[in-house]
Amino acid sequence: MGGHAPGSTGPERWRNWARTESAVPRRVTRPRDLDELVAEVVAATASGERLRAVGAGHSFSGAAVTDGVHVHLDALARFERVTPRPDGTTHVTVGAGMRLHALNRGLAARGLAMRNLGDIDRQSVAGAISTGTHGTGARLGGLPTQVVGLRVVTAAGDVVEASRTHEPELFELARLGLGTAGVLAAVTLEVVPAYRLLAREEAMPLPAVLEGLDDLVDGHDHFEFFWFPHTATTLTKRNDVTDDVDRPLPTWRHVLDDELLANVAFGAAQEVATRSRRLTPALNRFQTAGLPPRTYTAASHEVLVSPRRVRFREAEYAVPRESVRDVVHELAAWFRATGAHVPFPLEVRFAAADDVWLSTAHGRETAYVAVQQYHRLPHRRYFDAAERIVAAVGGRPHWGKMHGLDHGTLASLYPRLADANRVRARVDPAGTFRNAYVDRVLGPAH
Ligand SMILES: Cc1cc2nc3c(=O)[nH]c(=O)nc-3n(C[C@H](O)[C@H](O)[C@H](O)COP(=O)(O)OP(=O)(O)OC[C@H]3O[C@@H](n4cnc5c(N)ncnc54)[C@H](O)[C@@H]3O)c2cc1C
Structure with a gap:
């Protein structure tokens, strides 16, 4: 096959971050500029090959998988x-x-x-x-x-x-x-x-969070909470734009909280829970009891982003904001009924309605409910239960996370999915950019 850009290699095994997906693409290519990228795409389309760009491989779903040409764009990064x-x-x-x-x-x-x-x-x-x-x-x-x-x-x-x-x-x-x-x-x-953010992180009882949810969500620029199953406690994060510059987090506190507690100790707790699952409720209570509150200011990206070194699996659903309390109550009831053990917290976030065709927040004020499980522990029953619970309120799965829905169901959840497929048919009639996941979630382009 001619016309391939330099930097092209034969089969190379690829795995995503979560180790939920892998691929052996026929060819891996790393174009150094736009011309080389165009040559790759033209060659793939001409020979009827499938081609998929890949980023950092941080999707839990099969979004980035291909058995055709895998294109890494690290050189296009200025x-x-x-x-x-x-x-x-x-x-x-x-x-x-x-x-x-x-x-x-x-x-x-x-x-x-x-x-x-x-x-x-x-x-x-x-x-x-x-x-x-x-x-x-x-x-x-x-x-x-x-x-x-x-x-x-x-x-x-x-x-x-x-x-x-x-x-x-x-x-x-x-x-x-x-x-x-x-x-x-x-x-x-x-x-x-x-801009800088004033970050306030503290444990709060789950009932108080759910009762005061609207004030917490509307009263802060960024509000989210993590609920540890088997406990009545959440870790809340309230981040607000501020001019205050003189409350930095001491380095030792950053290392203690973000590395030692959030990663090293948390990872150790996951291992203990993996070896002895019945310890999970006690471990979760211990983890929430050990959460020290903290208030500090820092540049926005330093507050919003944290290192996540403990490997996990995740499914996440966008639900209408007004349904989120019911969803959390249903999940809590599921834990009580099944006795399932999950040492990872459930994360709840919020977003404004938007007009992006395939956005999980398309046309509605949204709450996100993310269920996560340590990678060495079984996740299927928990994630299936979450999918059943959110189905009752029109939950839309994150495209990059694990879920079991196909285009038949997704077409009813995304009002512009048919428009997306119409554009696909126009710009990619031969299906160069298809893969198995796209076929499942978007269906045929027409
Ligand atoms: C630890 C962790 C934390 C996360 N936190 C969040 C979070 O806070 N919020 C959230 O919403 N999600 C979160 N995610 C999910 C993650 O942000 C998404 O799955 C994201 O798509 C991953 O980006 P990536 O660069 O790894 O892309 P990949 O997973 O490599 O690819 C994702 C998709 O983008 C396509 N793609 C990549 N590059 C190109 C290109 N140049 N042109 C066209 N298509 C391209 C791929 O083909 C694929 O379909 C998290 C994931 C992990 C593992």
């Missing part, structure tokens, strides 16, 4: 353009393979920041937006809502600059579409002046 806008925002164009930690550092160096972020910063920019990665904040949207432009390499090898005003339908599919619009070569983000 700041291209920074354009200040009259409204005080800035449009920043970066290579699509840039990792979020490099993006955050580069933005901070320019006095800028993302409006909102998820829990970690290991993902690539393109990978993160392509599955709808989100953080928390009732007035804030997920990462795709912060995208204003995309450079897309379509299946035919055309390079299209898509935005709300130019190729708007391609833009919709490309800003959250599991890579089905084409390979993203660059992403333009709308960012804001750098």
Whole structure:
């Protein structure tokens, strides 16, 4: 097969971070620039091969799996353009393979920041937006809502600059579409002046959190809570924009909380629970009792992002915000009824309604309920129960996390899914950008 860019290698085994998915692509390629990327896409389409871009492999689902050509875009990872806008925002164009930690550092160096972020910063920019990665904040949207432009390499090898005003339908599919619009070569983000957050983290009883939920969610820029099953305790996180600069977290406290407690001790607790499952309730009570409250200020990305070194499995569902209390109560009832042991906390976050076609928060104020399980412990029964419970309230699965739904069900949950498939049929008629997961969740393009 001719026309392959340099940097192309034969079969290489690939695994995702969670070790839930693996692949042996026929070919792995690392284009060094846009021309090499275009050559790869053109060659794949001409020979009827499947091609999939891969980011950091942090999706729990099979979103990034392929048996065809795997394209790594780590070389397309530089700041291209920074354009200040009259409204005080800035449009920043970066290579699509840039990792979020490099993006955050580069933005901070320019006095800028993302409006909102998820829990970690290991993902690539393109990978993160392509599955709808989100953080928390009732007035804030997920990462795709912060995208204003995309450079897309379509299946035919055309390079299209898509935005709300130019190729708007391609833009919709490309800003959250599991890579089905084409390979993203660059992403333009709308960012804001750098800001600091006042972080308040403390344990609170679950009943008090659920009772005062609206005040907590609406009264803070970013609110989330973690509930430890088998206990009545949550860890709450309230983060608010502040001008206060003089309450930094001492380094020893950062190391103690974020490394030793949140990772080393937490990981050790998971191992104990794996060896002796009946200790799980006591371990969870012990973990919540040991949570020291803390208040500090730091740059936004330092507050929003934390290291997650303990490997786990996760399913996450977006539910209408008004249903979240019922969902948590149902999950608590399921734990009581089954006696299932889960040493990992359940995470609840919030987002504003948005208009991104395939967004989990499309058209409705949203709460996210994430169920997580240590990677050495069984997760299936727990995750299936969560999926059944959220089905009653129209729960939409995160595209990058584990779930069992297919396009038949998803079409009823995503009102614009048919539009997404119409655009796929136009820009990728031969199905170059399909894979098994896309076939399952989006179905045929037409
Ligand atoms: C520890 C951990 C914490 C997480 N925290 C959060 C969180 O707080 N919030 C949240 O919403 N999610 C979270 N996630 C999920 C994660 O953000 C998403 O699954 C995200 O898509 C992973 O990004 P990635 O760069 O690893 O992409 P990958 O998983 O490698 O790929 C994801 C998708 O993007 C496509 N893609 C990648 N690059 C391109 C490109 N250049 N062009 C076109 N398509 C492309 C792939 O084909 C695939 O379909 C977390 C995951 C882990 C493991």
